[in-house]
Amino acid sequence: MTDQTGLRERKKAATKAALSDATLRLALEKGGLEAVAADEIAARAGVSTRTFHNYFPSKEAAFLYDFNEITGEFIAAVRDRAARQPVWDALRDACVGLRIDERFDITQMQCREELIHSSPELIKVQAGQFMELFTELLAIVAEATGRSTEDPYPRLMLGSALIAMKISNEDWIANPRGRTLAEAITQAFAQMEAGIARPLADGPEPDA
Secondary structure (H helix, E strand, O other), X not given: OHHHHHHHXXXXXXXXXXHHHHHHHHHHHHOOXXXXXXXXXXXXXXXXXXXXXXXXXXXXXXXXXXXXXHHHHHHHHHHHHHOOOOHHHHHHHHXXXXXXXXXXXXXXXXXXHHHHHOOHHHHHHHHXXXXXXXXXXXXXXHHHHOOOOOOHHHHHHHHHHHHHHHHHHHHHHHOOOOOOHHHHHHHHHHHHHHOOOOOOOOOOOOOO
């Protein structure tokens, strides 16, 4: 029974991944997600439109499937690390440990970012996902710091960490400049930890 359940879950995951990939490719071909229909996505992935709707509530959710999966991994990693290291370090190291630059093609990542930033609906859906991430992580950070979730301290710490993650990821995707993503994330966390009144002396050189 366990093997059958595992096989079923793997098939579901494969179908979701295929639908998400089809969504991205069609959005790239058509110059935006707004021009893509659910039945086109289903046909490209080789499933029925009904199957698409069984897996995703919208094409935006399908497009952002990778983000949703990665955040799930991130939350689990933070929870595990926070039990054995300072929570700020846990947030940084969990982010670095995702190794997004080794899992996804940089050109594809750049195209995804462009499509997201050009779509108000995608921005809206991603913002909702981001708030869900914040809520789940806040409970972990609050517990690790011995504070309430209503206390400003864990909220400020988590907000700072998530901003460092978002900015370093976006900056690296737009222009790696010979750095690894891990280096970009580590630098951003170090800057937050040092304070933002002045840039770190060993920060990246400004673009010419």
